[in-house]
Amino acid sequence: MEREDEETGMIEKEEGGKKVWKDVVIGVLLLCTLSLGISTALLAAKAANKASSIGEFFCQISGTIPSTPAPAPSPPVISTELSKVVDETMSACSNQGYKYTGETNCTCMDCYTGARCQTFVGADKCSIDANGGSPYMFAEYWVRYPETEFQMKLSERLGYLPAGIRSRLEEGIRKLHKLAGNAVTDNMNIVFGDGSTPLLTLVSTILQSSTNSLPLKVWAQKPFYSGYSSLSYANLVKFVGDEENRTTAAADEKVVEYVTSPNNPDGEIRTGVLSHPLTVFDKAYSWPMYTFIDQPFNTSAHPLSLWTLSKVTGHASSRVGWALVGDKKLADAMQAMACPIGCPVESQLVAIRAIEHVLSTQGELMKWGRAKFTERWGRIGEVFRNVSCYKVRNPRAEGYDRYDQKVYKQTPPYLWMECLNLPDQKSCGDMLRSYGMKCRDGEYFGMPKSFARLSLYVASPVFNVLIQKLTNMFANTC
Amino acid sequence: MEREDEETGMIEKEEGGKKVWKDVVIGVLLLCTLSLGISTALLAAKAANKASSIGEFFCQISGTIPSTPAPAPSPPVISTELSKVVDETMSACSNQGYKYTGETNCTCMDCYTGARCQTFVGADKCSIDANGGSPYMFAEYWVRYPETEFQMKLSERLGYLPAGIRSRLEEGIRKLHKLAGNAVTDNMNIVFGDGSTPLLTLVSTILQSSTNSLPLKVWAQKPFYSGYSSLSYANLVKFVGDEENRTTAAADEKVVEYVTSPNNPDGEIRTGVLSHPLTVFDKAYSWPMYTFIDQPFNTSAHPLSLWTLSKVTGHASSRVGWALVGDKKLADAMQAMACPIGCPVESQLVAIRAIEHVLSTQGELMKWGRAKFTERWGRIGEVFRNVSCYKVRNPRAEGYDRYDQKVYKQTPPYLWMECLNLPDQKSCGDMLRSYGMKCRDGEYFGMPKSFARLSLYVASPVFNVLIQKLTNMFANTC
Known part of the structure; x- marks a missing residue:
């Protein structure tokens, strides 16, 4: 091109x-x-x-x-x-x-x-949307840093691949990983895409062509990220996480395993279960806001991992994703498909601003995120306390955290819950929706309908309503 | 997703x-x-x-x-x-x-x-870059409209698919086509991608999966856009414009024809020569700055065409491309692959600003572009006049123009030239480069090395140097 x-x-x-x-x-x-x-x-x-x-x-x-x-x-x-x-x-x-x-x-x-x-x-007179993963709460952080604003002129940087932008973003990302302690980027190639989802699909396409089997089978352990089940690439890639169990998937070496760690929806820390040569790590949630960082992700052992700006700085609509890729040839093949003439300059400028702010404040955003999610999980703990018909199903592991140098208990960005004693035919999602809480049904994650996911990324005033609605539902139905 | x-x-x-x-x-x-x-x-x-x-x-x-x-x-x-x-x-x-x-x-x-x-x-002491297609000259237009600037805040529109953005851009694009008179968009679906190049590759991938032949063969008439020859999608798509002649390509109904019209590098108006069921139109240069618009592109007859912001408003680095697609199912399949969770919001905001400016000024930008390119072609005509060893090979057709309601002679954005009487082994590109003009060699377009392409998108001061350098080269070598 x-x-x-x-x-x-x-x-x-x-x-x-x-x-x-x-x-x-x-x-x-x-x-x-x-x-x-x-x-x-x-x-x-x-x-x-x-x-x-x-x-x-x-x-x-x-x-x-x-x-x-x-x-x-x-x-x-x-x-x-x-x-x-x-x-x-x-x-x-x-x-x-x-x-x-x-x-x-x-x-x-x-x-x-x-x-x-x-x-x-009034909490009983409205619905809240806790279905998607839009990181709205981050706006509360960024309004405090108006110095990160900048002027966008239509006369600037019109040429393809404007000078110094990609390299500056790449430098920022390497430093960001170092600050968070969540990945070793030495000797790793960085491939940019407009979000990690497109990178995932194109990785699959490239892997497909190397296996010579049509379609390429992709598998993930349950509960798996709901997005994977709709992941398809022109009949070239097929997600079989729902229809194949672990034994069947393990028997076919050509099956690619997607390992989301920490996992979406539940935050579980995963290492992969198939031990196949083709494994893709989705590391969207491997940041200090959500989990302890006990050691940097071993990129040498796992030379293909995907990352996204959405879940670090909250800029989901900017669509900035990157892959850490060990193999130079694979990295080049990926970059030739993702943003072949460069990713959009405006979203790179936003990413640079956001990341350099995080670096220059020594990770203030991550501290803020931890405080925010810790406070939210405290309130979730209170509202579920002594409730017998509804259970929190996030494992919420504890581990030594290099970032704060003490033990940290996970604070995942989604509440993964189970409704027990449901009336026949009713799903947990139905129950939540009947109380005005839009959520994502367990079935999208390959799980029974007694499960549901609620986003904790909502803005603070909406989170207050969420807590109030859960309290009301528990009081009325349990 | x-x-x-x-x-x-x-x-x-x-x-x-x-x-x-x-x-x-x-x-x-x-x-x-x-x-x-x-x-x-x-x-x-x-x-x-x-x-x-x-x-x-x-x-x-x-x-x-x-x-x-x-x-x-x-x-x-x-x-x-x-x-x-x-x-x-x-x-x-x-x-x-x-x-x-x-x-x-x-x-x-x-x-x-x-x-x-x-x-x-000094013209003899420096090199100019006229190789790529970066539309630098448009900056000279946009500095005159500072009211199109806007503030980019890191606290805004963090969620996926921010409200009203895509629909507003789509509305602007439909009106822009109507203003330019270059395409009927009624009953056409608009698919967005980050530039038209990624759309081209994914269209190919989708078509590939429907033909069930690996790899999908893609063909274009010579001289073809240099980007096509490097177009490959993980061994799924293969460009055969160089190795297959028209007869061979026509014999295989599964071959997809890419029709670039007006053509890159020469500006020729094309309609396709294979008459195969699978034809993709690349309409990047079908705007009043470059050509007469005799009638709107017949999207019903050709329900798959690609367009890009780069060559209308000059915002190449924003990576905003779109396809006009007749078939709803194909459009949905394309959009599920291109920007599956929306295209970057910042580049959409820039596109909206630029397009709404063009609309509110009744196409001032297009008039400016015509004046600019007409002036440039006038100077090119002068410098090539009575020169026997170097020839302009752009056909530069004339046609009745609905836009200005009079006959207009094409003003393509690239100078496509031939060097005659070259010393053995030397290419036209070598000759130009020896005089400090970076250009693209004819061979990239499937043509002999006696051809070369020079970009006319350079800024005005650089264009002045280009003219001076050509004058010097002609005087010294012809």
Whole structure:
């Protein structure tokens, strides 16, 4: 394809640590002030308990940053001066919605309404979407770092393969793996694709052509990632995780095993069970927010692993995925198929901004993510306590964590639950949906219908509703 | 894969026509003032003729817009007030380089140097890159429309498939085809991919699986687009345009024909010669900048055509391509492989901005492109006039143009030339390179080495050098 020579050049370096910290402190203080201000305003609007607790919660979460007593509540006056420091995407919508660049209206979160999303409609009067894996909660982190914003000009970088972008992203990713301690990238080739899903399909296609068997059979242990069952590539690849058991799959050396570790939906740490020559590791969730990191992923032993920006920084819609590939020839073949003339420059620029921020703050995002998910799992533990008909089925292993240098108990991003004592014909998903919780049915993961997955990636106000809805359902049906 | 429900919402509407026009007039006046100012400054820096002519040329090109006498030359003082209206990406670098957002240094064009790219190194002392198809010249258009810039926040649109984006882009593309008059999109499905090249490879893969022959044979008439010869998809697809002649290819009904029309490298208008059931149209260059549009492409008769943003608005690195597909099932199969969880949101936002600008200005960009390429072909005609050893081989057909409602002679974006009387063993490409013109050899297009392709997408200052170099080469060798 039309490959262009790269020019020389570099884009702006991230600001140094000191400046960032100063901005963070100012930003968080302002945001807390605003949150409290908005909360105060909402008190008058009869949404007092809800909004107030959200405002306080947000400030608690930011407690990992050097704190100063929050100023007394004041009206939400947003001056031009402040708007230079604060990202108002969420605060302009009472932190219960989003006001996107250039838009005049708020897009409210589930269960919130009003011009500024200031009104909670009531947990029993609305539905929440906890079906997909959209990492909405990360917006709460990024609004605190408005210095990561940048101007997108239509006159810039028009040529194919603009200079310095890919190499800078690659450098950032290698450093990110080192910071997280989750993979050794030395001697590994990095292949970029628009998300890890397309990389997965093309890996399968390449492997297919090397096995000379049509279609290529792909297998994963149950419960497997629901996406695999719809993975097909023009009849070249067939997922047989549902129809073949472990013994059958193990008997055919040509079957490729997909190992998702930590696993989706349950967070289980896996190493593969078929011991076949063709194994692909899906490492989307191997980050400190979700699990302990006891040792870096052994890329020499497993020279084909897939990673995605979506689950590290939350930028799912940017579609930035990468593979760590030991074999140079395979890496080249993959890159010739994925982004043959380079991946989109704009999403690479976003990825560079996000990753360099994580690096320059020594992983502040990961600490924030851990605190957030730990808090959420604490509340899930409370709501399931002494409940006999509904059970949490995430194994939630504990292990020594190199990142924090102490034992960490897994905090997976999905709640994988089982409904016991279900009425005939009813699935766990049906039960959850009847209480207004959109979820993913166990059958999509190769499991009985008594299982269901709920996303814990929802924004904080929506998570509060989720907890309330589970509480109500347990009280009424168990 | 993880498909998410779309939320409701819309992003900002483009500004109305009136406001845009006002800004355009102000912007162009300011830019001409700056260009002239910079030219004046450069006079003192011994680069007088060159820079001055560029400044004037730029203002001439903008003559399609209501003009006012340009103010007298003045020093290049750029106040904060002006910087709000003018995009300084190029003007900050003497219009002979680019200063990207956040960067402190200029990236100079070929043959220009200095902190502000103010110095021309001399046509005989430098090389220019006219090999690839990077549409650099479009930057000269977009700097005139700073109102198309937008802020990219890391806190926005984190979820998969953000609401309203794909549908808005699709709507823009249908209107763009209508404005250009180059395709009927009624009853056609639009499939998005990251560029048209990946769409081409996946179409081939899908077609392959329907023919049940391995590998799928793909053929195109010579001269064919150089990218096709490297098109391969894990041994599933094989390009046979080089090794099979028309008769052999026609005899095998399973051979897929790629029809590039207007053709790359020469701009020829093609309709396909094999008359096989499987034909894919590559319509990258079917826009008013390059050719007359006598009638919209008949999508009912040819229900599989590929298009790309790169050659309409110049945003090659954004990787936005689309296919117009008649068959819904094929369209769905393609979309399940290309961007299975949506294409990158950032590049879609850029595409929306660019396309809605073209629509709201009634195709100003296309008029600008025609003027630009017409001027360039005029200069090429002059330099080749009465030259016996070098010939232009673009057919440059004339036809009635619905767009301008008069006859238009094609202005293709590549110069396809032949070198006659070459010394033994030497190729036309060798000859051009020996004079510092990087080009693409005829052999990549399935043609003898006496042919070569030069890109006319280079920026204006580089095009001036190209003309100078050709003039020198002709004078010395012919």
